Amino acid sequence: MNPVEIAVNGRKVSASTEPRTHLADFLRDTLNLTGTHLGCEHGVCGACTLLLDDMPVRSCITYAAACDGSRVTTMLVRPGSGRRSDSKVLRPITTGLFKVIAFKRC
Secondary structure, eight states: OOEEEETTTEEEEEEEEOOOOHHHHHHHIIEEEEETTOOSSSSOOOOOOOETTTEEEEETBBBBGTTTOOEOOSSSTTTTTOOOOOOTTTHHHHHEEEETTTTOOO
């Protein structure tokens, strides 16, 4: 198990994870942040795209252990995180992703 400390939507979190755990699974299963969707799980469809240190990455092919010390911005901005979940934060991200590279799995 690898200790991982990241800032998710402005909130620092620490947890241990297996070296082979992908960031999407870490967010969904370990942190219970289910806003990161999985589609193809090969990095092709873009459904799992999020921002890692302000750069878009496919979280289904990014190892969580490699993100230690990084900032992650997901589609969900939790209440009390210090981030505003209004059009200044979420709308540009979701609009851009869903128009260009992603689909939302129901």
